[in-house]
Amino acid sequence: MPEDTQATMRAMTYETYGGTEVLSETRQPVPKVGPGEVLVRVRCASVNPVDWKIMAGGLDALMDVVHPVVPGWDVAGTVERVGIDTPEFSVGDEVIAYARKDYVHGGTFAEYVTVPVRALAPKPLSLSWKQAAGLPLAGLTAYQLLTRLGTGEGDTVLVHGAAGGVGSLGVQIARALGARVIGTASPRNHDRLRSLGCEPVAYGDGLTERVRALAPEGVSVVADFVGGVLDVTLAVLAEGGRHASIADHTVLGAGGQWMWVRPAGVDLMALGALADAGQLTVTVAETFPLADLAAAFALSQAGHTAGKIVIEV
Template sequence: MRAALIRSFDGPESVEIADVVEPAVGPDSVLIEVAATSVNPVDWKILHGGMQAAIPHHLPMTPGWDVAGTVAAVGPAIRDLQIGDRVAAYARKDHVRDGTFAERVAVPERSWALVPDEVDLEVAACLPLAGMTADMLLDAAAVGEGDTVLVHAAAGGVGSFAVQLAALRGATVVGTASERNHDYLRDLGATPVTYGEGLVDHVREVAPDGVDAVVDLVGGAALEATPQVLRDGGRVASVIDPSVADRFGGTYVFVRPDRARLTRLLQLVAEGRLKVEIAERYPLEQAREAFLASKAGHVRGKVVVTRD
């Protein structure tokens, strides 16, 4: 089968398309005929070797943790799937080697969820990592009815989900983004503010008493401003900086497979209550270009890589 492959940690530029051995299907695994996958920042960080301290890596390597497609084979311990079922998965494993930027991928039982008929597989491929990260961040920050929550990088893949899911929880959402994305954030249900210089003043203009929770997707200066925008007793959750626990009493989040959560998010998409923004589409043969587009930043929504 064909797959995106790296043989060294030299970044997206080192990605090639090569013939590789089809993955084995273990007793608790499912083989997915890939329709689409999507790029997440962690993917191009892996291409640079930036995640080796967290998870064992093996070269040559196919990256990718998001996938949607149809079931091609099931392991003998699987009882609740049939060949041809439509599934999506957050396919992170205990080692990084056989990822989702391929024609077929084997994923463990804990990873997959059935895709409702109303949801296109390209759309479903955007949801696992980014959607579940957003939802877990909101849980970690205990965002609920009546809260005002500040979402940094609100127009990106995780941020756009966090805005919508926070609004569905009954929160008032303030989102940082460049001005070109302000109308987009308004459509998602957030009050947009410009990031960078003057951030604290911008937030205080729309939330004079401060915010109840901060969802951090960028770290750096935005996170440093937290004490100046957070109410006393407010909560902080970050997907970037583990030091939030010591500095702000917050929570660092690293997304984990969660079938029930992914099933719920897919159902929200099916019901039209959660929107998925696809910024760009690339065929598998142009996976390198897809990684480079994501790494360049300023992408609104998700970059998708399709089988065709």
């Protein structure tokens, strides 16, 4: 790529909050590469529900937004340029990142994105570009929740929403940490969960009894990736058990932790090691070209995909 400061790139952007109709393909300046950052040429980026929730204004009270916004926080690509003081990475390195910044503006649904080195990790060798792009946000969410709860050998973990993008990775991570895993999901996803080493149970009426039938003494860890299930969590949690949610702040009043994922290259490296050891894989449900991001968002909003939705750039 030329060093010309006026160089531009293709990017999907929006100028105002709204639905998928506010998205359009535009030309944007290639981002400047600050100290401690690298410029990544995007190979693939993946869709997360937070992307279209931000676009709809759902996080306006939480994060500053600078329009035009290039959405997207997950990326897999190659290092195109390095900033000052970035000895960890070199041009040509294959990398992944959860590329969330301190404000919403320059995201990953574009040809290039800048990423602080603290958020970067080498791309796992065992994952394709599409799979690698689907790992960062969902994988880090599950990994950080489970490790913060001290999940390990001897634990029985209940995963709420085990078939979802975060939940299916959470199942694999909990298993890799040495735990027994019970997961809630609709019956059509039970065979897939069994293949991941999970004992599936159907959600809905009678869930507490179904979990108790598998774990009469209760579970020691509950990972809530869906929200609205605190009553079940408390009903099946063993004495001294730990629980956390990414979707329900009311757990704070019930001895639990409310979490939101943090960019962390060191945690991504741990996930990459699990993937390369054969203990973690990423299911890709659908792939779209960059220009079809609106269709990808619409599919994500429908909420019926069993795996990650990936944008190929």
